[in-house]
Amino acid sequence: MRNLLIFNAMQTPYYLYDTGLLRQTLEVAKLEAQLNGYKIHYALKANSNPTLLKIIAEFGFGADCVSGNEVKIALENGFAPNKIVFAGVGKTDEEIDFAISNNIFCLHCESIQELEVINGIASEKSKKVAIALRINPNINAQTHKNITTGTNQNKFGLTVNEAKYAMQLTSILKNINLIGLHFHIGSQITQMNVFRDLAIKAKEVEKELDPYGKFAYINLGGGLGIDYENPSENSIPDFKNYFATISSIIGKTQSKDIHFELGRSLVGQCGKLITKVIYTKQTDTKNFVIVDAGMNTLLRPALYGAHHKIENATSKEKLRESYSIVGPICETTDCFDDNVNLPTTKRGDIIEILSCGAYGEVMSSRYNMRDLPGCSFLENPETEIAMS
Numbered sequence: 001m002r003n004l005l006i007f008n009a010m011q012t013p014y015y016l017y018d019t020g021l022l023r024q025t026l027e028v029a030k031l032e033a034q035l036n037g038y039k040i041h042y043a044l045k046a047n048s049n050p051t052l053l054k055i056i057a058e059f060g061f062g063a064d065c066v067s068g069n070e071v072k073i074a075l076e077n078g079f080a081p082n083k084i085v086f087a088g089v090g091k092t093d094e095e096i097d098f099a100i101s102n103n104i105f106c107l108h109c110e111s112i113q114e115l116e117v118i119n120g121i122a123s124e125k126s127k128k129v130a131i132a133l134r135i136n137p138n139i140n141a142q143t144h145k146n147i148t149t150g151t152n153q154n155k156f157g158l159t160v161n162e163a164k165y166a167m168q169l170t171s172i173l174k175n176i177n178l179i180g181l182h183f184h185i186g187s188q189i190t191q192m193n194v195f196r197d198l199a200i201k202a203k204e205v206e207k208e209l210d211p212y213g214k215f216a217y218i219n220l221g222g223g224l225g226i227d228y229e230n231p232s233e234n235s236i237p238d239f240k241n242y243f244a245t246i247s248s249i250i251g252k253t254q255s256k257d258i259h260f261e262l263g264r265s266l267v268g269q270c271g272k273l274i275t276k277v278i279y280t281k282q283t284d285t286k287n288f289v290i291v292d293a294g295m296n297t298l299l300r301p302a303l304y305g306a307h308h309k310i311e312n313a314t315s316k317e318k319l320r321e322s323y324s325i326v327g328p329i330c331e332t333t334d335c336f337d338d339n340v341n342l343p344t345t346k347r348g349d350i351i352e353i354l355s356c357g358a359y360g361e362v363m364s365s366r367y368n369m370r371d372l373p374g375c376s377f378l379e380n381p382e383t384e385i386a387m388s
């Protein structure tokens with residue numbers, strides 16, 4: 001139960017970020033990576049809120065971008081150009097031009113045609129551009145099908161055979177410098193054996209494509225999941241186990257740059273969505289709580305069938321009931337969850353949807369011409385709320 005006053009200061013719905021938890025999470029991730037000699041690039045697509053980006057850049061992380069605008073925002077918020085990589089199956093000529101002009105570290109190539117385009121643009125600028133080949137290792141990430149990216153059914157990357165051809169091609173493309181390989185197989189991966197399989201496969205592929213060990217750079221992607229069911233017990237993901245699993249297969253860095261591109265695991269738990277109950281309504285079969293946030297504010301439940309822990313931050317009622325928590329958007333999928341057990345909930349109550357730091361605010365839209373959600377930051381939410 002919280003003081004209602006704190007919430008009245010901001011127009012709901014809005015994202016509330018615990019920057020104290022973000023810093024703690026970054027600290028642990030950085031330490032565990034460093035113990036193995038690994039480097040972390042933050043995947044901006046999980047959350048590109050400038051306040052969070054500046055904190056992440058301050059910790060010395062690199063940036064993993066999937067659009068030209070992400071490269072731009074990374075540069076604007078303190079990421080050094082030589083720590084920025086750019087992936088994506090559909091990079092436009094303008095985006096490639098922008099990345100090359102800004103001397104980023106590496107472009108991750110996902111098709112043969114793209115190699116030729118990059119070479120052409122680099123040649124116009126008389127530059128030699130570092131690239132890595134994104135390999136589709138055909139590994140099932142055992143996560144939701146809509147966030148699986150590394151099987152041969154997915155549009156991402158090159159097969160090993162295509163990569164062999166790409167390597168012959170790069171040897172004659174004068175403005176490209178092939179420095180390594182990139183893998184990324186999906187998101188919200190919670191089973192460590194999946195990362196183990198990825199590391200084994202990456203090692204095999206590397207040996208096959210680069211028998212003399214010339215590659216200076218291997219990128220094993222992101223995808224480490226977070227605990228959506230018990231966010232307060234597991235507010236910081238098990239980075240130790242994650243890096244140890246990878247390290248048990250590929251070892252600590254020797255001469256190579258070994259990179260990871262974590263998004264969700266770095267920012268997922270530090271954000272929550274604060275929304276207000278507009279109405280409650282009971283039908284013959286259901287108990288609805290209608291809140292002022294909708295699928296336009298937080299898309300994950302509608303897009304992936306994702307479940308977030310939901311709490312009533314203001315109800316003082318002892319009695320608990322089962323609710324369907326829905327938004328105001330004119331779509332049936334505009335439902336955050338069914339059968340949510342909450343203390344008796346009334347109009348005006350504040351509902352918190354937890355673990356919304358990743359793929360929340362970034363996916364918000366103005367569908368139904370609604371306003372975009374605001375955001376607020378607390379270095380230590382519990383004590384600041386107690387003081388208010």
Ligand SMILES: *Cc1c(COP(=O)(O)O)cnc(C)c1O
Pocket residue numbers: 043045046064066087184186187188221222223224261262263264265358
């Ligand atoms: C989305 C993405 C990531 C980050 O995934 P998370 O599951 O958020 O860690 C990393 N690399 C690439 C290429 C991506 O597309």
